[in-house]
Amino acid sequence: MSSSLAIATVCLSGTLEDKLSAAAAARFQSIELFDSDLIGSSWSPRRVRQECARRGLAIDLYQPFRDFEAVAPDVFAANLRRAERAFDILEELGASTLLVCSTVSADAVDDDDLAAEQLHVLASRAGERGLRIAYEALAWGRFVNTYAHAWRIVRRAGHPALGLCLDSFHVLSRGDDPAGIRVVPGAKVFHVQLADAPRLSMDVVEWSRHHRLFPGLGSFDLPAFVGHVLATGYDGPLSLEVFNDVYRQADPRYAAIDGMRSLLALQEEASATARSTAGAAAGSAVRERLRPSGLPPAPALAGHVFTELAVDAVSGPVTARALTALGFTHTGQHRSKPVQLWEQGRARILLNFAPQRTVVPGTASVCALAVESEDPVGSTRRAERLLAPVLPRLRQPEEAELASVAAPDGTAVFLVRTGADGESWLQDFLPTGATATARGGITDTDHVSLTDAVDDFDESTLFYRAVLGLRAGQTTEIAAPFGLIRGRAATDPDGRVRITLHTAPLRRGDWAPAIPNPQHVAFRTGDAIASAKAMRALGAPILKIPDNYYADLDARLDLPAELLAALREYSIMYDRDEHGAYLHFYTEMLGSRVFFAVAQRVDAYAGYGDASAPVRMAAHRERRLITLRDAPVSRRDERHEYSLAHLTALSLSPPELVDAAAAAGYRYVGLRMTRVTPQEPHYPLATDPALMRTTKVRLAATGVEVLDVELARISPDEDPKDFLRFLEAGAELGARHVITQLPDPDRVRKVDRFAQLCEMARPLGLTVDLEFPSWTETPDLREATRVLRGADQPNAGILIDLLHFARSGSSIADLRQLPAQWFHFIHVCDAPPRVPATNEGLIHTARFERLFPGEGGIDVHGILDALPRGLPYALEIPKATQVAQVGGKEHARMAISASREHLDRAAGSAGSEP
Ligand SMILES: O=C(O)c1ccc(O)c(O)c1
Numbered sequence: 001m002s003s004s005l006a007i008a009t010v011c012l013s014g015t016l017e018d019k020l021s022a023a024a025a026a027r028f029q030s031i032e033l034f035d036s037d038l039i040g041s042s043w044s045p046r047r048v049r050q051e052c053a054r055r056g057l058a059i060d061l062y063q064p065f066r067d068f069e070a071v072a073p074d075v076f077a078a079n080l081r082r083a084e085r086a087f088d089i090l091e092e093l094g095a096s097t098l099l100v101c102s103t104v105s106a107d108a109v110d111d112d113d114l115a116a117e118q119l120h121v122l123a124s125r126a127g128e129r130g131l132r133i134a135y136e137a138l139a140w141g142r143f144v145n146t147y148a149h150a151w152r153i154v155r156r157a158g159h160p161a162l163g164l165c166l167d168s169f170h171v172l173s174r175g176d177d178p179a180g181i182r183v184v185p186g187a188k189v190f191h192v193q194l195a196d197a198p199r200l201s202m203d204v205v206e207w208s209r210h211h212r213l214f215p216g217l218g219s220f221d222l223p224a225f226v227g228h229v230l231a232t233g234y235d236g237p238l239s240l241e242v243f244n245d246v247y248r249q250a251d252p253r254y255a256a257i258d259g260m261r262s263l264l265a266l267q268e269e270a271s272a273t274a275r276s277t278a279g280a281a282a283g284s285a286v287r288e289r290l291r292p293s294g295l296p297p298a299p300a301l302a303g304h305v306f307t308e309l310a311v312d313a314v315s316g317p318v319t320a321r322a323l324t325a326l327g328f329t330h331t332g333q334h335r336s337k338p339v340q341l342w343e344q345g346r347a348r349i350l351l352n353f354a355p356q357r358t359v360v361p362g363t364a365s366v367c368a369l370a371v372e373s374e375d376p377v378g379s380t381r382r383a384e385r386l387l388a389p390v391l392p393r394l395r396q397p398e399e400a401e402l403a404s405v406a407a408p409d410g411t412a413v414f415l416v417r418t419g420a421d422g423e424s425w426l427q428d429f430l431p432t433g434a435t436a437t438a439r440g441g442i443t444d445t446d447h448v449s450l451t452d453a454v455d456d457f458d459e460s461t462l463f464y465r466a467v468l469g470l471r472a473g474q475t476t477e478i479a480a481p482f483g484l485i486r487g488r489a490a491t492d493p494d495g496r497v498r499i500t501l502h503t504a505p506l507r508r509g510d511w512a513p514a515i516p517n518p519q520h521v522a523f524r525t526g527d528a529i530a531s532a533k534a535m536r537a538l539g540a541p542i543l544k545i546p547d548n549y550y551a552d553l554d555a556r557l558d559l560p561a562e563l564l565a566a567l568r569e570y571s572i573m574y575d576r577d578e579h580g581a582y583l584h585f586y587t588e589m590l591g592s593r594v595f596f597a598v599a600q601r602v603d604a605y606a607g608y609g610d611a612s613a614p615v616r617m618a619a620h621r622e623r624r625l626i627t628l629r630d631a632p633v634s635r636r637d638e639r640h641e642y643s644l645a646h647l648t649a650l651s652l653s654p655p656e657l658v659d660a661a662a663a664a665g666y667r668y669v670g671l672r673m674t675r676v677t678p679q680e681p682h683y684p685l686a687t688d689p690a691l692m693r694t695t696k697v698r699l700a701a702t703g704v705e706v707l708d709v710e711l712a713r714i715s716p717d718e719d720p721k722d723f724l725r726f727l728e729a730g731a732e733l734g735a736r737h738v739i740t741q742l743p744d745p746d747r748v749r750k751v752d753r754f755a756q757l758c759e760m761a762r763p764l765g766l767t768v769d770l771e772f773p774s775w776t777e778t779p780d781l782r783e784a785t786r787v788l789r790g791a792d793q794p795n796a797g798i799l800i801d802l803l804h805f806a807r808s809g810s811s812i813a814d815l816r817q818l819p820a821q822w823f824h825f826i827h828v829c830d831a832p833p834r835v836p837a838t839n840e841g842l843i844h845t846a847r848f849e850r851l852f853p854g855e856g857g858i859d860v861h862g863i864l865d866a867l868p869r870g871l872p873y874a875l876e877i878p879k880a881t882q883v884a885q886v887g888g889k890e891h892a893r894m895a896i897s898a899s900r901e902h903l904d905r906a907a908g909s910a911g912s913e914p
Pocket residue numbers: 063064099101136138167193208209241
């Protein structure tokens with residue numbers, strides 16, 4: 001019989017009902033009930049017993065009973081009374097064991113004889129009712145804090161209903177030698193609790209109550225601990241007791257599954273340890289109890305087979321270009337799906353243009369990975385026993401049967417066998433006719449690197465370790481430019497399959513300029529320098545590493561000058577451990593998530609170059625910002641800089657607008673900070689510090705900049721002075737321009753006020769750009785021109801809004817005559833050819849019903865061609881119906897895509913007029 005598997009209710013989040021359902025669904029056989037879970041439950045103890053039975057769960061133990069022993073007679077009497085109440089509960093629960101923790105009470109005395117005597121009395125009372133006492137030494141017990149001490153007292157008490165509870169945390173946190181457990185007769189071990197923990201240097205109570213982990217996720221040698229426990233002959237349950245702040249608030253159904261996986265993996269590891277260490281005779285009973293209940297062994301893995309990237313029409317070609325430049329060849333096309341096979345050596349990438357899952361537009365992401373299993377069916381059965389969802393396969397009749405399971409983050413993990421027979425999955429790809437070459441020197445996939453949210457990190461680690469039978473390495477921590485990154489690698493024993501997982505454990509708030517959840521595939525080469533040389537020749541987008549890195553490398557490692565020069569020349573990073581060295585370089589980001597790495601392992605280097613990771617992260621960030629800023633400039637002739645004007649998606653708050661702009665590829669936003677109409681949402685950036693802060697954080701994180709702020713609308717009863725805070729807030733956001741309107745019939749006054757506004761804005765580095773809606777008292781280009789000439793201010797400008805320009809009947813010929821320095825950006829849109837007859841109609845179109853350039857009747861190109869070259873196009877295209885249907889963010893994306901289509905392409909042929 002293998003040991004039964006149990007979980008303490010304290011491991012899980014929720015009400016008792018949530019916890020029991022989760023434990024049962026994860027196929028635990030029994031539970032430890034915590035008193036707080038019972039006290040907070042509306043179920044009577046009897047009902048709890050029924051609810052457990054209904055779910056197939058036994059109750060092994062009720063706990064904790066505290067501060068009982070070694071006290072004065074009066075306290076002892078009170079404690080016995082307390083104990084009888086606990087026994088009542090045990091009887092109703094149908095549980096037989098009460099856990100008694102060693103005392104931490106100030107009432108207790110340091111007297112083992114007294115402790116033994118009083119525990120003897122307790123055990124007698126328990127025994128009379130058919131119950132047992134399991135005595136546990138808390139690591140912080142006042143007098144008894146080691147299992148050896150607890151055992152001396154239990155032995156001295158000498159009562160059959162008194163035994164030990166052995167908790168791995170209390171034993172291993174103190175550094176006690178667990179081998180001593182072997183002297184305890186198995187019949188005197190009443191209960192065993194298992195918890196792992198990270199190595200932390202802190203108060204042991206804190207450590208125990210907040211940081212315990214499921215087995216395998218910390219640094220304790222639990223396989224050895226379990227081996228010692230079972231060597232005593234103990235055949236009771238192995239029970240998880242893990243106090244952990246994350247599990248306590250996570251969905252209990254997933255936490256329970258994680259717990260079960262961790263226990264099964266622990267049993268497996270402990271049994272392997274017992275096999276290799278125990279003598280043949282001693283080991284067999286132990287091994288029998290360690291046999292993980294029905295868990296098929298993990299079949300050997302022979303390597304990475306492919307990594308599949310979900311791509312779209314934007315990210316697909318970008319990724320394909322990068323692969324080509326790394327020396328890959330598009331060798332196959334899937335028979336029934338839009339999936340491309342790219343190969344070099346044994347390294348393979350699939351580009352899936354029709355991913356099953358939704359993906360972030362414009363960026364590739366890993367949707368599947370495949371490993372070579374010597375027995376895919378066995379691998380799948382193992383995954384099932386470990387409660388991993390086995391994915392259904394939709395396949396055509398002539399296609400290979402591929403088994404896959406879903407990792408916690410949804411990545412499909414394929415277990416394949418690439419036989420030479422007709423069964424191979426490769427048969428599903430029709431040759432393109434192109435033959436793979438070794439142009440880039442890549443031989444294989446070295447590893448796949450994935451990132452999870454912190455709360456999913458342990459789950460992922462457990463999944464890959466347990467399901468694939470990989471070994472988890474040490475947890476590593478990187479002080480990265482944008483915060484702490486925690487990592488853990490999982491590898492098969494031969495280092496053929498390597499998966500590295502990362503998380504940002506402290507990630508909070510909005511300041512997140514790092515790549516969100518980056519992923520990369522690292523390809524192996526036998527010669528990193530030769531590969532880099534070849535790839536550069538092929539035009540690969542290799543990430544440039546700064547000189548300071550090489551100066552530091554030289555100082556630290558004293559590498560041969562020639563090697564150092566080559567590393568620097570090709571932006572190759574270099575790491576060393578006691579086994580060997582690691583030469584690695586990276587591509588730039590391909591979209592906003594995925595990049596590739598090329599790595600050479602010298603001798604038996606076992607790591608992943610973590611020490612260099614901060615440099616890489618900073619370089620990626622820098623590169624992304626350069627891409628954002630340079631792309632339009634370097635292609636000035638065909639493209640324009642775009643800004644997202646707030647009115648296009650006024651339902652988005654400023655931080656949301658910035659994110660929408662970044663996602664869609666705008667360089668700028670224009671922010672509306674004043675309420676122009678009573679109905680519209682108001683974003684009071686000038687007076688709301690929290691909104692200002694999050695907006696600035698999103699700007700910094702995305703690299704989007706503020707082009708302009710609006711609206712200084714100065715009607716007869718408005719005083720320009722009241723706009724000072726507005727102007728200052730605009731400057732704080734980094735805006736360059738302020739939009740103003742002058743609905744004032746008194747020309748002298750409005751010119752004065754316009755001049756005054758310009759004077760206020762000037763020291764803040766802002767221009768004031770006069771817009772002329774056709775229904776206001778500054779209704780056309782002529783009147784605006786008069787105001788500018790009258791005010792005669794160096795930072796004055798005119799904002800041409802194509803709608804107002806067209807509706808006001810202003811003249812393109814006039815426009816051409818005006819000074820170029822008056823124009824700083826343009827509000828671009830189109831509108832229906834039919835001009836509304838009333839002001840209400842005009843206003844309605846302006847606020848709700850504009851069209852994308854080319855969709856309407858405005859002479860968009862004619863007006864734009866009359867303006868100076870190179871002005872940013874601020875898309876101000878409200879379309880109320882469309883926004884209601886697709887949301888502001890998607891509308892913003894459609895706006896830039898339609899505008900680029902209509903404007904960038906035509907710009908090249910627009911001639912060279914000034
Ligand atoms: O932290 C505690 O008090 C506590 C209680 C019961 C246990 O079994 C334990 O290991 C710790």
